[in-house]
Amino acid sequence: MSQMQNVERQLREMILGLEIGPGEKLTERWIEGRFGASRTPVRAALLRLETEGLVGRDGRGWTVSPINLAELEQIAVYREAVEVAALRLTCMHADGNAIDVIEAMLDSCDQNTPREEWHRVGMDFHIELARLSGNEFLFRAVRDAMTRLSRARWLEVRDEAALGRAWAEHRAILAATRLGEADEAARRLSAHISGSRDRLVTSLANDRRGLRARGFAVVAA
Amino acid sequence: MSQMQNVERQLREMILGLEIGPGEKLTERWIEGRFGASRTPVRAALLRLETEGLVGRDGRGWTVSPINLAELEQIAVYREAVEVAALRLTCMHADGNAIDVIEAMLDSCDQNTPREEWHRVGMDFHIELARLSGNEFLFRAVRDAMTRLSRARWLEVRDEAALGRAWAEHRAILAATRLGEADEAARRLSAHISGSRDRLVTSLANDRRGLRARGFAVVAA
DNA sequence: GATACCGCTTTGGTATCCCAAAATGGTATC
């Protein structure tokens, strides 16, 4: 694989994995040294990650995008629009087998599963569900939105019960979709996303002080 | 302004203005010479335009994205989702003054207005309407979708009557929005986008042979 | 005349160098 894609992938993983904290300054030369590549692939990677919203410009220079609570709320609204649209499309030509695959993803998580895996599967549920719509743009929109939400969701304090409720909601959405009950599925998905947003923003707003103490820039709503 | 942004802007204009045809091959060195910049800003511009969907990779090497009828249909579905969501948000806090500004844009076009201007205003109507939602992500989604549609709409054969109908639909959408009648506004917007998509795809499919003869790659649905 | 093969050219990927501007840090001054 080319260096360009390597630097991009590794840097993205470091940012999403919070190995580089939200708000931290980045220099092209540090990245260059860190990954053993020259500046050309480094700059390509930064340009890409900029369009994903993971890094941004800070005057001259680069910064890992801070967690922005106002932005998280806007993303949730955006998600609701595109995910519901995708789900309604899917309901019109529901494919039981494809839905089984997604349900199996949910089933693969139990109390022994590491939190990291729950986190990943929770995102993939929404992404794979959107993919079933067959609409590339709705799919990409959902995938990109989930990428932007990823770090915040990772910082969210979620108890066992909340995870269980989310999984139940996921299953209910799948069930309605399987039956082609578009309105029911859409209503449940909307509620799920709204609730998810409220818990997320509330949790981060409450932890804001602690997060900042850990060096994570969290911008208020 | 930096070279990087210059090359990006000029190259985008050449592509959107069809001075470089859909499907044409691009070499970094040709662009370099054409705009008097070195490969570093050229590369940055190509990476940016790639995320906008205006250029793509063709193995090694770059190609101006062809007009893809299947993609146009998918974009229309995507547009409908995000534009309707944005419009519903706007209806909840309709600002008469802001709507006046958009209506004035429509008014600025009359029979003496060059086709190019009608084209631009027709896009800006949707973009500015989405901006009123106050949701940055819905706004960007609409703006990016319109950018992707731009070349196709420019190739579309539109008679005076069709333009007049489109403008009437625009005004009706604004009127309903001003009154806060979200359902009515949403219904009219959906119909407008659907009709627009059908006319666009039909027109291009009919002209496909002629467009290809002009050197424009048009991929079937 | 078609085709397989070989060498030259072109091209994107990468590394490196240069430069102007911005950040940094130390110092002198009040």
Next chain:
DNA sequence: GATACCATTTTGGGATACCAAAGCGGTATC
């Protein structure tokens, strides 16, 4: 001790040099 100022360093933007691989053309062979 605070602050204004200047020298130095650092940094991103740009230009260029180099390389491997893909593309292209011509030629020899059947």
